[in-house]
Amino acid sequence: MRRMRYLGWISVSIQIVLFSIIILHMKLWESFLGFIFGREEDIIYPRAPLSILVGEHLFLVIVSTLLALIAGTLLGIYVTRPRGRDFLTIVNDVTAIGQTFPPVAVLALAVPIVGFGAKPTILALFLYSILPILRNTVTGLENIPPDIRESAIGMGFTGLQRLLRVELPIALPVIMAGIRISFVINIGTATIGAVVGAGGLGTPIISGLVRNNPSFVLEGALVSAFLAIIADQFLAQIERAMRAPYERALSS
Amino acid sequence: MNKNRMIVLENVTKSYGEKAALQGISFDVENGELCVLIGPSGCGKSTTLKLINRMLEPDGGEILIEGRSVRDFKPELLRRKIGYVIQSIGLFPHMKVSQNIAVVPSLLKWERKRIGERVDYLLELVGLDPAIYRDKYPNELSGGEAQRIGVARALASDPPLLLMDEPFGAVDPLNREILQVEFLKIQRKLKKTVILVTHDLDEAIKLADKIVIMDMGRIVQIGQPENILSKPANSFVRNFVGTDRAIKRLSRFQVADYMNRASSTTIRRLKESNYKEAASRRESRFLWITDEMGILTGWIDFKNFKESDRLEEGITHVDPSNFAVRAEFTLKESLSRMLSQGVRSLPVTDEKNRLIGEINLSTIEKLTELEE
Numbered sequence: 001m002r003r004m005r006y007l008g009w010i011s012v013s014i015q016i017v018l019f020s021i022i023i024l025h026m027k028l029w030e031s032f033l034g035f036i037f038g039r040e041e042d043i044i045y046p047r048a049p050l051s052i053l054v055g056e057h058l059f060l061v062i063v064s065t066l067l068a069l070i071a072g073t074l075l076g077i078y079v080t081r082p083r084g085r086d087f088l089t090i091v092n093d094v095t096a097i098g099q100t101f102p103p104v105a106v107l108a109l110a111v112p113i114v115g116f117g118a119k120p121t122i123l124a125l126f127l128y129s130i131l132p133i134l135r136n137t138v139t140g141l142e143n144i145p146p147d148i149r150e151s152a153i154g155m156g157f158t159g160l161q162r163l164l165r166v167e168l169p170i171a172l173p174v175i176m177a178g179i180r181i182s183f184v185i186n187i188g189t190a191t192i193g194a195v196v197g198a199g200g201l202g203t204p205i206i207s208g209l210v211r212n213n214p215s216f217v218l219e220g221a222l223v224s225a226f227l228a229i230i231a232d233q234f235l236a237q238i239e240r241a242m243r244a245p246y247e248r249a250l251s252s
Numbered sequence: 253m254n255k256n257r258m259i260v261l262e263n264v265t266k267s268y269g270e271k272a273a274l275q276g277i278s279f280d281v282e283n284g285e286l287c288v289l290i291g292p293s294g295c296g297k298s299t300t301l302k303l304i305n306r307m308l309e310p311d312g313g314e315i316l317i318e319g320r321s322v323r324d325f326k327p328e329l330l331r332r333k334i335g336y337v338i339q340s341i342g343l344f345p346h347m348k349v350s351q352n353i354a355v356v357p358s359l360l361k362w363e364r365k366r367i368g369e370r371v372d373y374l375l376e377l378v379g380l381d382p383a384i385y386r387d388k389y390p391n392e393l394s395g396g397e398a399q400r401i402g403v404a405r406a407l408a409s410d411p412p413l414l415l416m417d418e419p420f421g422a423v424d425p426l427n428r429e430i431l432q433v434e435f436l437k438i439q440r441k442l443k444k445t446v447i448l449v450t451h452d453l454d455e456a457i458k459l460a461d462k463i464v465i466m467d468m469g470r471i472v473q474i475g476q477p478e479n480i481l482s483k484p485a486n487s488f489v490r491n492f493v494g495t496d497r498a499i500k501r502l503s504r505f506q507v508a509d510y511m512n513r514a515s516s517t518t519i520r521r522l523k524e525s526n527y528k529e530a531a532s533r534r535e536s537r538f539l540w541i542t543d544e545m546g547i548l549t550g551w552i553d554f555k556n557f558k559e560s561d562r563l564e565e566g567i568t569h570v571d572p573s574n575f576a577v578r579a580e581f582t583l584k585e586s587l588s589r590m591l592s593q594g595v596r597s598l599p600v601t602d603e604k605n606r607l608i609g610e611i612n613l614s615t616i617e618k619l620t621e622l623e624e
Contacts, residue, residue, distance in 0.1 A: 151342030154307060154415075155356055155405075156332035169346045 008240070012233050019230055023050040023223065037215045045204035045216045050223060057200035057224065060118060060193055061186045064125035068182055072130045073175060076137025077163065088138070095134050098127040103189050107196050121193030121200075128189060129182030136178025140171025173243040180235035187228040191220065201227070257319075258283045258413060258445040259304065264313035266299055273299045275469040276313070281462070283412075284443040288456040291466035291492075297449045300466070301415050304447065305334045317413065332356055335406030335414040335444070339421040341398050343390040349375075349401055350386045356409045374404035377438060396427040403435065407442070416448040420455065432458055453493060457481070457500055465489055478504045498620040502584035505619060507577055511600045511609040540599050541567055546606040548572040548599050572605040579608065583616050590616075 022028055026044060033043045045053075072095075078084040079091050103124040110120035144167055152162045168175075194202030201224040208216025259281040266274040274296045281287040289297040302308040303315060306327040315322045322330055343352050350371045357367045372382040378400040390398060399420065406414055419435075420428045436459060439446060450456055456463050457477045465472045465480065473485035481501040484490040493500065539552040550569040570576075576599040577586045590598055590613055600609040 145340075145342070147338060147340035147342040148344060149342075150307075151336065151338055152344070154305060154331055154336035154338065156328045156330075156359055158328050161359070166344055166346075170344075 008233075008237050012230065012237055015230050015233065019226060022226075023054055026050065029219065033215045033219065036218075042213065043215050045207060045219055047207075048199075048203065050219070053199065053201050053203060053220070054223065054227065056198070057187070057190055057202075057227070060121050060125060060190045060198055060200055061183060063118075064122045064190075065129055065179065065183045065186055067122070067126045068129040068133050069179055071126075072133030072178070073137045075130075076134045076141065076175075077168075080138055080141040081159070091134070092138075095131040099131040101127065103128050104192055104195075107192065111196055116197045118193070118198045120196050121190065121198035124192075125186045125190060129186050132181040132185075133175070133178040136181075137171065137175050140174030141167055143174070144170050173239055176235070176239040176242050180232065180239060183235060184228050184232045187224055187231055191224055256282045258285070258317065259447065260314075260316040260319075261300070261303075262314040262316075264300070264303060264315060265311045266296075266303065266308065267311055273469055274303075274310075277466075277469075277471055278313075279464050279471060279474055281445055281447060283445055285461045286439055286446040286448065286459055287462045287464060288460035289447065289449045289464050289466060290451065290453065290456045291472075293451065294468075295466040296469040297466050298417055301417055301447060301449050304413075305331045305336060305415055307331075332359055332409065333411050333413070335408075335411045337402050337406045337414070337416040337419045339418040341402035341422070343393075343398055343401060343405070345390050347390075348386065349388050349390070349393070352390065352401060353405045353408050355405060360409055362409075370408060371404075374407055377407070378404045379434060380404075395423050396431060399423055399427075399431055400434075403438070407444075412445060414444045414446045416446060418450055419448065421450070421452075428455075435459070454500070454503070457503055465492065467492075477501075499584060499587070502587060502616065502619065503582045505583040506579070507581045507583065507586055507600055507611050508579035510583060510615050510619075511579065511611045513609045538597065540607055540610070542607050548576055548601055548605055548607045551599070572599070572601050575599070576601040576605070576607075577611060578602070583611075583619065586611050587613075587616050 026049060029050065030043050037043065075091055075095075079088040106124035106127055107120050110123050114120050114123065148166065148170070149162070152166045157166065190198075190200055191202030191205055193200050194206045201220045203220065204216040205220035208214060208218075208220070257280045261280065262278050264274055264277045265272070277296070277300055279287075289300055291297050299308060303310050304317070304322065306322055306325075317330075317334075325333075344355070347355075350368075353371045353374055354367045357370060362370075371386065375382040375385055380397065380400055385393075385397070385401075390401070393401065399422070402419070406416075420431050423431060432455060439459075448459065460477050462474065463477050463480050464474050467488055473480055473489050475483075478501055480489065481493055481497045481504075484493055484497070490497075539554070540548060541550045541552060543549050548570070549572070550567045552566045553568070554566075575593065577589055579600055579602070586598060590596065596613040598611050599607050600611055602608050
């Protein structure tokens with residue numbers, strides 16, 4: 001079991017190294033895409049190197065997920081406390097709307113207010129990813145067995161001590177699963193940011209569509225897909241490590 | 253006020269909405285006493301327990317701990333001074349055994365070293381090797397082990413008062429018996445004031461110094477177990493304790509207190525090698541036979557023994573550990589063994605199977621006579 005975890009980290013590390021080599025060595029891309037599409041036309045999106053695009057992309061995703069993490073967990077904690085319980089339904093409903101509302105529509109509505117660039121994109125991604133994090137926070141906290149809560153109260157924890165020392169540590173792996181879902185979905189969704197000039201891996205895709213150059217589209221799409229797969233595995237490893245030793249003890 | 257009274261409840265009432273859960277409960281528990289609250293489900297016994305550490309607040313009446321109202325304390329601070337054990341134990345799954353036990357001491361901000369020593373002491377107290385169990389997680393424990401940790405955790409800050417809500421309820425019957433005996437040993441050593449809730453009458457009889465029988469939010473009878481069994485206050489209690497209460501009552505008495513000691517003249521015994529003496533002791537019907545070390549080997553019934561018979565042939569050899577009873581056995585166990593062996597008296601032996609006395613059916617019979 002311990003060995004397995006070790007292997008998981010090695011595999012993720014290897015993928016990250018490979019990914020870095022690919023995006024830092026444009027020649028590799030050029031020959032790969034050239035092999036598919038032939039050499040006659042522009043193979044590689046010329047206006048920005050892949051490393052910059054990936055950097056912009058990760059910036060959009062990380063900032064929006066971090067904001068959603070803060071808002072989602074705080075809201076989740078609040079609506080599971082006695083004084084916030086009344087708001088549980090309404091908060092669930094509002095965030096559900098946030099997720100069903102198409103990000104493109106959010107962009108369209110946000111641009112007139114906050115302008116072009118990263119801001120409307122981050123807003124759209126934030127609204128889109130708050131729901132999985134909130135839902136998982138609520139689930140994680142609500143699923144704490146009542147006897148654990150009762151014994152914590154009976155032993156003399158204050159409300160805050162109980163939250164920080166008992167409830168959140170037990171709920172943490174579930175919350176982490178929500179973060180992973182949001183983050184991975186956001187990597188895919190962030191490509192639309194290119195429409196409003198936020199940069200990122202959507203830029204070659206949009207450009208390729210406009211110029212009818214499938215090689216540009218493939219460049220952006222492949223890299224963002226690869227990025228999503230690696231992020232998913234990386235966060236899954238963290239989640240597994242967080243599924244505190246007590247769960248490992250059970251399965252080993 | 254009597255200084256010995258650890259807990260006093262005065263006319264305590266509590267209702268959930270329309271439904272009255274407690275309709276004026278008054279009783280007190282002395283320092284070092286083990287008080288069992290018992291009754292059918294919904295009688296209010298668990299509610300009563302939760303009022304004491306303010307998991308619930310009463311609608312009326314007064315609850316005093318060592319003469320001070322529980323309302324004088326902040327609930328959290330009050331609870332840290334009261335050990336609390338629930339049926340499902342509620343160990344924290346993300347904490348090691350040592351961290352679970354250390355919860356209240358660390359809330360009380362004890363020094364790390366003191367906490368470590370306390371954890372090891374408590375693990376040994378509940379019969380678990382600290383080196384093995386300290387670093388385990390709760391899901392690596394059996395039900396019985398988890399229950400022991402639950403008791404250790406409740407005792408962690410050495411509180412004078414312990415509240416236990418069906419503490420042995422989730423353990424299988426065999427382990428429950430073992431845990432009850434072990435808990436009694438710990439309790440005799442530490443002399444905590446304990447209030448224990450159960451619906452298991454045998455458990456109550458075995459553990460309690462005092463039993464409070466409740467029904468529909470009222471106290472029906474308070475008393476020592478043997479008194480409740482011999483003098484049920486009304487038909488409810490009589491039904492509750494069951495028609496076998498005479499036998500149940502026997503589990504309150506220990507062989508040690510009712511046996512004839514081997515040193516007394518009434519007991520008839522003989523060393524196996526000492527054949528000559530047999531004839532002189534023949535006036536009594538039974539003779540316990542021991543070897544040179546005093547270990548029980550058998551008995552002689554002179555009724556079927558003829559003058560001409562050799563002594564060896566008259567001896568019925570027995571396995572002392574199966575046949576004899578021990579001083580710490582209850583009279584209920586002794587009676588059961590007498591019935592299964594078909595005898596009217598049994599030898600009492602020590603842990604090395606040495607004969608130390610004899611227990612007679614007639615003694616037990618006297619104790620089963622009840623007042624109706």
